[in-house]
Amino acid sequence: MTTTTKMIGQAIKRREDPKLITGQGQFLDDVKLTGMLHAVVVRSPYAHATIKGIDASKALALPGVVAVFTGEDMSDINPLPCAWAAGKVDNNLNTPRALAVGKAMHVGDGVALVVAEDRYIARDAADLVEVDYEPLAVVVDAKKATEPGAPQLHENAPSNIVMDWECGDREKTDAAIAAAEVTVREQIVNQRLIPTPMETRGSVARYEPATGEFTVWMTSQAPHVMRLLLAAFVFGIPETSVRCISPNIGGGFGQKIFVYADMAFTMWAARKLGRPVKFVEDRAENYQSSTHGRDHITDVEIAGTRDGRITGLRIDTLANLGGYLSTIAPGIPTTLYGRITTGVYKIPAAHCRVRGVYTNTAMVDAYRGAGRPEASYLIERMVDRFAAEIGMDPAEVRRRNFIPPEDFPYSNGMGLLPYDSGNYGPALDRALQIVGYDALRAEQAEARKQGRYLGIGLSSYVEICGVAPSAWIGLPGEGWGAGLWESANVRVHLTGKVVVTTGSLPHGQGLETTFAQIVADELGVPYDDVVVEWGDTSGTPFGFGTYGSRSLAVGGTAIVKTVAKVREKAKLLAAHMLEARVEDIVWEDGKAFVKGSPDQVKTLGDIALQAAVAYSLPEGMEPSLDETTYYDPPNCTFPFGTHVAVVDIDADTGAVSLRRYVAVDDVGTVINPLIVDGQLHGGIAQGVAQALTEGAIYDDDGQLVTGSLLEYAVPKASLFPQFETDRTVTRSPVNPLGVKGAGEAGTIASAQAVMNAVIDALQPFGVKHLQMPATSERVWNAMHGGTRGARS
Amino acid sequence: MQIDGEDLLDAPIDCVWQALNDPAVLARCVPGVTALVPTGPDAYDAEIKLAIGPLKGTFKGTVRITEQVPPEAMTLTVDGAAPMGGVNAAGRLALETQGTGTLVRWQAEPKLRGTLATVGARLIGPVSKQQTTAFLKAIEAEARQLASSRR
Numbered sequence: 001m002t003t004t005t006k007m008i009g010q011a012i013k014r015r016e017d018p019k020l021i022t023g024q025g026q027f028l029d030d031v032k033l034t035g036m037l038h039a040v041v042v043r044s045p046y047a048h049a050t051i052k053g054i055d056a057s058k059a060l061a062l063p064g065v066v067a068v069f070t071g072e073d074m075s076d077i078n079p080l081p082c083a084w085a086a087g088k089v090d091n092n093l094n095t096p097r098a099l100a101v102g103k104a105m106h107v108g109d110g111v112a113l114v115v116a117e118d119r120y121i122a123r124d125a126a127d128l129v130e131v132d133y134e135p136l137a138v139v140v141d142a143k144k145a146t147e148p149g150a151p152q153l154h155e156n157a158p159s160n161i162v163m164d165w166e167c168g169d170r171e172k173t174d175a176a177i178a179a180a181e182v183t184v185r186e187q188i189v190n191q192r193l194i195p196t197p198m199e200t201r202g203s204v205a206r207y208e209p210a211t212g213e214f215t216v217w218m219t220s221q222a223p224h225v226m227r228l229l230l231a232a233f234v235f236g237i238p239e240t241s242v243r244c245i246s247p248n249i250g251g252g253f254g255q256k257i258f259v260y261a262d263m264a265f266t267m268w269a270a271r272k273l274g275r276p277v278k279f280v281e282d283r284a285e286n287y288q289s290s291t292h293g294r295d296h297i298t299d300v301e302i303a304g305t306r307d308g309r310i311t312g313l314r315i316d317t318l319a320n321l322g323g324y325l326s327t328i329a330p331g332i333p334t335t336l337y338g339r340i341t342t343g344v345y346k347i348p349a350a351h352c353r354v355r356g357v358y359t360n361t362a363m364v365d366a367y368r369g370a371g372r373p374e375a376s377y378l379i380e381r382m383v384d385r386f387a388a389e390i391g392m393d394p395a396e397v398r399r400r401n402f403i404p405p406e407d408f409p410y411s412n413g414m415g416l417l418p419y420d421s422g423n424y425g426p427a428l429d430r431a432l433q434i435v436g437y438d439a440l441r442a443e444q445a446e447a448r449k450q451g452r453y454l455g456i457g458l459s460s461y462v463e464i465c466g467v468a469p470s471a472w473i474g475l476p477g478e479g480w481g482a483g484l485w486e487s488a489n490v491r492v493h494l495t496g497k498v499v500v501t502t503g504s505l506p507h508g509q510g511l512e513t514t515f516a517q518i519v520a521d522e523l524g525v526p527y528d529d530v531v532v533e534w535g536d537t538s539g540t541p542f543g544f545g546t547y548g549s550r551s552l553a554v555g556g557t558a559i560v561k562t563v564a565k566v567r568e569k570a571k572l573l574a575a576h577m578l579e580a581r582v583e584d585i586v587w588e589d590g591k592a593f594v595k596g597s598p599d600q601v602k603t604l605g606d607i608a609l610q611a612a613v614a615y616s617l618p619e620g621m622e623p624s625l626d627e628t629t630y631y632d633p634p635n636c637t638f639p640f641g642t643h644v645a646v647v648d649i650d651a652d653t654g655a656v657s658l659r660r661y662v663a664v665d666d667v668g669t670v671i672n673p674l675i676v677d678g679q680l681h682g683g684i685a686q687g688v689a690q691a692l693t694e695g696a697i698y699d700d701d702g703q704l705v706t707g708s709l710l711e712y713a714v715p716k717a718s719l720f721p722q723f724e725t726d727r728t729v730t731r732s733p734v735n736p737l738g739v740k741g742a743g744e745a746g747t748i749a750s751a752q753a754v755m756n757a758v759i760d761a762l763q764p765f766g767v768k769h770l771q772m773p774a775t776s777e778r779v780w781n782a783m784h785g786g787t788r789g790a791r792s
Numbered sequence: 793m794q795i796d797g798e799d800l801l802d803a804p805i806d807c808v809w810q811a812l813n814d815p816a817v818l819a820r821c822v823p824g825v826t827a828l829v830p831t832g833p834d835a836y837d838a839e840i841k842l843a844i845g846p847l848k849g850t851f852k853g854t855v856r857i858t859e860q861v862p863p864e865a866m867t868l869t870v871d872g873a874a875p876m877g878g879v880n881a882a883g884r885l886a887l888e889t890q891g892t893g894t895l896v897r898w899q900a901e902p903k904l905r906g907t908l909a910t911v912g913a914r915l916i917g918p919v920s921k922q923q924t925t926a927f928l929k930a931i932e933a934e935a936r937q938l939a940s941s942r943r
Contacts, residue, residue: 045906107906701903701905704909707910710910
């Protein structure tokens, strides 16, 4: 490929795919080391129990078993840290240890570790470990957990409250709601979801007794952060003695951001036994003990005028955070949820209170969208409720309350950095035009006369991408207490080939391709000459990893800035080589020449060679074309758009079928439309699945009823129509590329589009709200029992 | 989850009652029992081989008989654990003469844990019904024998 065609904006296929789809990828379970042992965890079958004793004698007697460890054995290392407490409030922190000590807090909590010569022996031996449990009272529901008489899970957390946090203006909001012409109240549940990456999680740890160094392979979206947390917080050893490597990752969706027990216990056991130790969870373990997402119960009121102006929004959310706190659990329902609950609307008075709650369930942390899907679902459902209440078309209510384009940068009064840029009307208009809104409304009216139920649902969303600015997120106000910048290194080899290393990394989203496209344009070199490296803490500069749709807006910008440094140095050296002034050097297509003399060129390869051999460099210039940047952006980015879902409901069975799905998104500049569409498709599928099929269910005893792929309803392809995607482009002023981010937008926008459509279809039955997922049973009950089924 | 059912046994109520309270009879009648060792009045340590769909295993646990109202009612509480998970169930049996036979109404609320709670949950209903019916069929045979030996 030549660079005369711009690479940015090209829909080229992902360069990583041939490897990944032909079984040539190197995933965690492909790591095989000499002398490696295999670990299997004995997990609590009780949701809440005292561990009275552990008898491992039978397990130890099984040939091939090397050791059985308990939580007490590992008491020389610290509990896993919670790295993001909610800002400005007390947080009653309780985090898990490598293995539970004394008490199991949820089904699947790790109680003992069996280490054996192979995985099968370890698995069999785990069944032979006899644990004496004393079952304790259990609570799984966030609301019940806060009520008097509920079992108390942690001594430092009265009423099981983790934290009580708020944002916005309480007094002004109370006044606005008290004075409103119209108020609508609802209890909205955002059900618990299980992220379900195709590849489950795991760790392989190796310890070198001679040097005291660990190497840990991990399914992590943030290996540098893991190194920091494991070294400094869990083991109390220097960061220099831990190397973390993320190999290929088969999807993460947030579940692979966090520090997990298996990272700690494989390291601990490898050091103890002097042999490498591997742990890979099976699907049931992933479901029981890796993190879940969402799980909010919210009482919400929206207030407004009869002519469709929203005047107030009051939110009170209980966020179920599980039996312990995962790495960034309190930050998700606060900073990434409460602060964006006003959505795309100019709401003069809003207040959001969030209480995090402990329950006897798996930990809840970021899951694709992380807080923002919960926020956009809430506001978009309530805008529809309000529209229905005043009898106005939901599209019109949205239009009347959109933040107008002239108000950007816009502060929403909820403590967020200003929305960078936006123009919400055109995306809504475009979506309505594509779907044929007026014709559909006419069809709907006609269908109702014939006893057919068709629904149209809108979702106008805004989200927070490129989560970074250290000056904001690092302030005590947000509780994060660290930066969130990103790094890049670009070096040009002697032959002119370019190697880019990023502190971010791909976990399935094609960053090798996207980043190479950017470098090809910015440096003017062939796309195929750019190699992108990532994922190894000893091979890449420190970086914060991949989440919050930040890899492109933050990591990509770090690369752009680094390439600029390389280009400037190359020009300086070219000037020296061509015996000209640098001001007269033109850089074009990866070549330098003196203005007016395009025949005499120095290619990037010529310059790189000169820089490397270094026998003739300008005075004071260092050898080598090799530059690094640590980039901290001034703001987040705020992608937006409107999605429209059209559903048909079977009057006999209540089954919902998704007839059409239109998505008009504005993610700023698009580097690779194919990848952006791919990200949106996957994201939309996950959001639609939340609306129609998915939901993690615990019974009252804390047993995870949806404990495998048989019971947990991950969507099938047959659920979806062809998605109709289109875009508007509003460049982000925050970064030179003008990009916003696309990794989570689909999920953030879609659940409410579908639910608004379902509830719109059920309007003739007097249904005002329905909790997700809209299974045929729930819909049928709503059609036949009015609110009885609707509120369940 | 609540499961219940009723079975009509062709044996007089006092014989059914006697069979139900005899450890030796119970050991013969409970499907899959490989050991039933009395540990006190109306309390036993039990070992039961059981298959619930794809899940097969040997449950070790306890059986207790409480709330006896001869010959009309009793509560059978079973607590067992196997590698695939555990079950705790209190089953209430109500006996009533019907003609020359005995109608047994039963209800139980099994609480499952571990893999059983997920993979087994959808199967436990039918399996419990089948096992209970098999158990009562065997009790019926024992009770009929008791009845004929009395004559």
